Amino acid sequence: xxxxxxxxxxxxxxxxxxxxxxxxxxxxxxxxxxxxxxxxxxxxxxxxxxxxxxxxxxxxxxxxxxxxxxxxxxxxxxxxxxxxxxxxxxxxxxxxxxxxxxxxxxxxxxxxxxxxxxxxxxxxxx
Numbered sequence: 154x155x156x157x158x159x160x161x162x163x164x165x166x167x168x169x170x171x172x173x174x175x176x177x178x179x180x181x182x183x184x185x186x187x188x189x190x191x192x193x194x195x196x197x198x199x200x201x202x203x204x205x206x207x208x209x210x211x212x213x214x215x216x217x218x219x220x221x222x223x224x225x226x227x228x229x230x231x232x233x234x235x236x237x238x239x240x241x242x243x244x245x246x247x248x249x250x251x252x253x254x255x256x257x258x259x260x261x262x263x264x265x266x267x268x269x270x271x272x273x274x275x276x277x278x279x
Contacts, residue, residue, distance in 0.1 A: 163240070174205050211254060211257045214257075
């Protein structure tokens with residue numbers, strides 16, 4: 154794969170990751186997550202003030218899943234999460250830690266889904 158193709162895949166993966174991050178942060182706050190506890194702090198100095206710290210992806214997903222077990226993750230978020238994982242795996246070799254975090258978010262929502270849920274349409278990228 155050429156360097157340009159890898160760069161495009163990585164850029165696409167970061168765009169998809171941003172979609173997931175914004176949704177996780179906003180949804181967790183809607184469900185009453187207390188930002189002063191520190192799990193949804195915005196990164197100081199970041200141009201993208203909606204970003205979450207890496208571990209906060211999992212905390213936010215678990216909070217949402219625990220707060221409302223019947224809550225359905227919107228299809229655009231499931232698509233973004235799957236693409237973020239798949240494209241990041243294809244684009245870079247040294248992002249295993251963050252890919253594992255994204256996979257953990259995927260599993261949090263997959264575990265609580267019902268048959269016929271949107272998650273049944275997706276296969277977790279390896």
